Amino acid sequence: MRSRLPAALSLSVLLAACSTAPQDTPEAVTTPGGTVAAAAPDTRPATLILEDGTRQQVTGMVRDGYLLLEDDIILADLNSLTPQGTYVIDTRLRWTASTIPYTFASNVPQAIRDRVAQAAATISSTTNAVVKPRTTQSNYVQITYNTGTSCASGLGMTGGRQTITLADRCTTGSIIHEFGHTLGLFHEQTRPDRDQYVQILWNNIPADWQSQYQIRSGSKGYGAYDFDSIMHYPATFDGKLAIKPLDASIDINRMGQRNGYSPTDKANINFMYPR
Numbered sequence: 324m325r326s327r328l329p330a331a332l333s334l335s336v337l338l339a340a341c342s343t344a345p346q347d348t349p350e351a352v353t354t355p356g357g358t359v360a361a362a363a364p365d366t367r368p369a370t371l372i373l374e375d376g377t378r379q380q381v382t383g384m385v386r387d388g389y390l391l392l393e394d395d396i397i398l399a400d401l402n403s404l405t406p407q408g409t410y411v412i413d414t415r416l417r418w419t420a421s422t423i424p425y426t427f428a429s430n431v432p433q434a435i436r437d438r439v440a441q442a443a444a445t446i447s448s449t450t451n452a453v454v455k456p457r458t459t460q461s462n463y464v465q466i467t468y469n470t471g472t473s474c475a476s477g478l479g480m481t482g483g484r485q486t487i488t489l490a491d492r493c494t495t496g497s498i499i500h501e502f503g504h505t506l507g508l509f510h511e512q513t514r515p516d517r518d519q520y521v522q523i524l525w526n527n528i529p530a531d532w533q534s535q536y537q538i539r540s541g542s543k544g545y546g547a548y549d550f551d552s553i554m555h556y557p558a559t560f561d562g563k564l565a566i567k568p569l570d571a572s573i574d575i576n577r578m579g580q581r582n583g584y585s586p587t588d589k590a591n592i593n594f595m596y597p598r
Contacts, residue, residue, distance in 0.1 A: 416479035416507065421596035423464055423480075423505055424457035425487075431468040435489050439466055442498040445583060450592040452506055464505060476501040478509070496581030500553050503584070506592055511548070511555040512566055513539045520548040520569060527563035536565070550577045551585040 365385035425443070427436060443454035457463045462480055467488045474493035477485045487501050512521060515538050523536050536556075549555065550573055557579025558566045566578060584592070 416481070417595060418452070418480045418506070419460075419462060420453075421451055421598075422453040422455065422460075423502065424455060424460040424462075425464040425466055426457045428465060428467045431466055431489070432491075435466070435468060435491070435493065438493070438495045438498055439489075441495045442502060445495075445499060446502055449584060450589050451596045451598050452592055454502060474498070474501055476504040478504050479507040480505075494581060496553065496583065499583060500581055503554050503588065503592075507595060508554050508588075508591065509539055511550075511552040513537065514548070515539075517548065520550075522567045522569060524563075524565055524567055527565050528560050532560065546587050546590065549585055549587045551580065552588050553581060553584050554588065555579055 425439065427439075446452055446454045462482055463484060464476075464487050465484050467486055469488050469490050472490050472492055473488050474490060474497045476487045485505075487498075487505060489498065489501075493501075511517075512523075513536070517538060525533060525536075528536060550568065555578045556566060558564060558568075558575035564575070566575075568575065
């Protein structure tokens with residue numbers, strides 16, 4: 324049951340084809356994270372550069388003003404074109420004193436503020452990581468509000484102010500998931516050994532979404548594959564099976580839970596942030 328801890332990544336090549344022309348509104352579909360998105364989303368290429376210099380071509384999706392990888396990992400804020408880094412095997416990208424300070428943009432509704440506070444309390448009471456309101460810290464997360472569907476975060480501590488963007492649909496569990504990315508966790512099904520545990524049914528995934536199911540080169544998996552991880556995608560995409568366990572005894576409904584960190588999620592976070 325393990326989330327991979329990928330090697331340090333940074334966003335290098337961004338917006339190689341960055342047309343911002345409006346598109347016709349296509350038929351809506353349900354995304355892996357439960358969001359509603361366009362069947363033909365605006366996509367743009369990017370290159371992730373790993374710590375060892377290896378490059379991985381990825382396709383980001385444009386939604387609510389952000390370029391997103393895997394539906395909810397922020398690669399860039401398209402308003403400022405500021406790249407977000409990614410991972411944390413490089414300990415410089417882990418949060419100082421195991422603490423994520425956060426603040427709110429002025430337009431964040433009280434209901435979302437309350438969910439963030441609940442998520443922060445849950446993380447702080449069940450792992451070595453601490454999530455608390457910012458005082459004077461120079462590295463921190465700003466919680467922003469979008470009127471779309473995005474629940475999204477950067478990956479690891481990228482330095483200075485970074486963003487978690489939330490919409491009305493983002494539950495407390497979804498926010499805990501996003502803070503998992505902020506702490507440095509990728510999605511479970513992108514770990515390099517995932518093909519030993521699951522089969523990706525590519526024919527059931529729209530072409531525009533297939534890059535979101537790629538293994539992240541340079542990442543690592545800790546412990547056994549975790550079907551119960553809060554960082555795992557649901558098994559289905561738009562009602563069709565997309566992630567099939569190789570062990571037929573595995574209940575597919577275990578994948579994609581957003582109730583809280585699994586025991587192995589907690590162990591992973593505590594490995595990254597020892598006391």
